[in-house]
Every structure is written in structure tokens, then in C-alpha cells.
Amino acid sequence: MRHVYPEYGTPSAHRLVTTISLTKEQAALDAMAQRTVATAAGLVLLTAAGAWFIAGRTLRPMEAIRQQFTDLSTHRLDQRVPVPRRSNEISRLARTMNDTLGRLERSVEQQRRFTADASHELRTPLAALRAELEIALAQPHRANWPRVVEGALGDAVRLQQLTDDLLMLTRLDPGATLYDSGQPLDMTQLVREECARRTPPGHLDLTVTTCQQPVPACGHPSLLGRVLGNLLDNAERYATAHITVILSHAPGTEEITLEVSDDGPGIPAEDRTRVFGYFTRLDNARSHSTGGAGLGLAIAHHIATLHHGTLSVADSEHGSRFLLALPARLTSAAELRS
Known part of the structure; x- marks a missing residue:
């Protein structure tokens, strides 16, 4: 490198010319740049290796879960995927x-x-x-x-x-909302019509007690009639002489109660939940000639649940006593008649 001082016009006899070589400085600068690039590349590789190791160690349980889940089938549903010890x-x-x-x-x-x-x-x-x-x-x-x-x-x-x-x-889809998609109906009329259509055996006496005024509800009349019909079928099968149907609804309350009772052998306390299972017959009702297939009460319980209600076996001094509880619907009598 060559510098000439001063740069303004002067006689050549008064000029100072200085020459400096920057080869060593340029080499040092190139070496520093190379070291910087190598260090950065090493740091990048080290960071990538560390991230790969940490990610692999972290995702190793996920791979075990994936492999175990892949091996599962409908014939091996008793197996479970491994749960890591760490809570994450x-x-x-x-x-x-x-x-x-x-x-x-x-x-x-x-x-x-x-x-x-x-x-x-x-x-x-x-x-x-x-x-x-x-x-x-x-x-x-x-x-x-x-x-x-x-x-x-x-x-x-x-x-x-x-x-x-x-x-x-x-x-009867378990995810259906039959109550919400139903229509306004009068439970008093439904109970009276369902009981009037029945012809119980000659040795049985059917007593029906309903409210004098309409009892508003919401649901599907055919399905709720099926519930009462199944309960009456069960009562006729085991009753000795009397079957009682009582519909009650206290004004201002949000629940309708339908009771179907008989004077038969009754249901033991330990079987009051099991009796609503599929194909369930109690020990004294296993005969195919006198007992049904064991689906009537299961269907009735399922329909009650889909209508946001409950069906249970209540305490009774004689025979069995079934209670159907349904949510009442606040509506007018004119709406029910329409």
C-alpha cells in the first residue's frame, strides 16, 4: 500500500511517500474468519446433535407407545400402552x-x-x-x-x-337426544290410552290412577308408551291378582312419576340393578314358557334414559314396584290439545 502526503498539489521535492505491506494482517484476518466459521459450524453441529439426542430421548416413550398401539387389535384389547414415569x-x-x-x-x-x-x-x-x-x-x-x-x-x-x-x-342410539327432539304430550292421556288398550288375564285386576288435569311432558309418545307397555307385560307375567298404575305430578315440580306395581313374588334387593340388563332372568323366572326374553325392562330403562329420566325398582311390602321418573315440561293445556 502506498500513501502520498499531502494530497494537494505541491512540488515533488516536498512530497513524502510511505509504502506499507498488509499481507500479514490480511492473512491473520483470513485465519480469524476461518476459525470463526469453523467454530460456528461446530456449534451448529453440536447444537443439532444435542437437540437430536434430547428429542430422541424425549420421544422414545412415544415410539414405544406407537409400537404397542400398532400391535393392538380387536382380539388383544386387554393390552395397554406403556406409561412413562415422568408426569408430562x-x-x-x-x-x-x-x-x-x-x-x-x-x-x-x-x-x-x-x-x-x-x-x-x-x-x-x-x-x-x-x-x-x-x-x-x-x-x-x-x-x-x-x-x-x-x-x-x-x-x-x-x-x-x-x-x-x-x-x-x-x-335406540345412546347418543340420541329423544327428549330434546320430542314433542309436547300429555302423560295423563298417554297412560289412560295405553292401559285402555290392554286386556289383562282374567285373574288379574288392573287399577289405574292418574291426575285429573293434563300432565305436560316432552318426548316420543310411542316410545314412552312402549315403556309402560313393557312394565305392564312384566307385571302381568308375575302378578298374582292385582296390578296398580299410578301417575303423579305435584304442581310446580319438575318431575313426573309413573308407578307400576304388582303383588307377585317381587325382586330381591341384590337384583334390582341387574334386572335391567340384557337377557336377564331371575332364578324364579328362567322358564321360557312363563318368562320373556329378558329385553323388556332393558328397553324400558334405555328409553327412560334417552328421555332424561330414570327407571328403578323401589321398595315394596308385596310384589315389585317400578318407578319411572320423567322431567316435566312447562307448557299450557291449550298447547297440549293443539
């Missing part, structure tokens, strides 16, 4: 997945039991029908054909009722 988002996710798997396992197991019970219930009348027809065809000249046809008709009716109940259960 991954452990909470694993616990949530295990809870979901538990609910799924219970649902699948319940569906399997229901399918097995339904198959057994359908097979029983089919086997009886087949046996009757085979016996009659084996000796047609000795068969009492009117009696054979009568027995076959009874088995066919039983099959039809069981099929209708099974279809009803499949149509």
Missing part, C-alpha cells in the same frame, strides 16, 4: 389412550355377550319349532296337525317379538 404431556397422553382402550374393550366385550345371548335366544325357539315339525313329519298320519300348527305359530310369534326387541335396541 406424553404420560398424560398414554393414560388417556389406556382409558380409551379400556372403554373400547368393555364396549366390545358387551357387544360380544349381547350377540351370544341374542343368538342363544333366537336358537331356542328355532330349535323347538324344528323339533315339532320334524316329529310331525316323521309320522304325519299320527300327528295332531292343528296342535302342531298352534305350537309353530307360538314359536313364530316369540321369534317375531324377540326380533322386534332386538331391532328396537339397535335403533
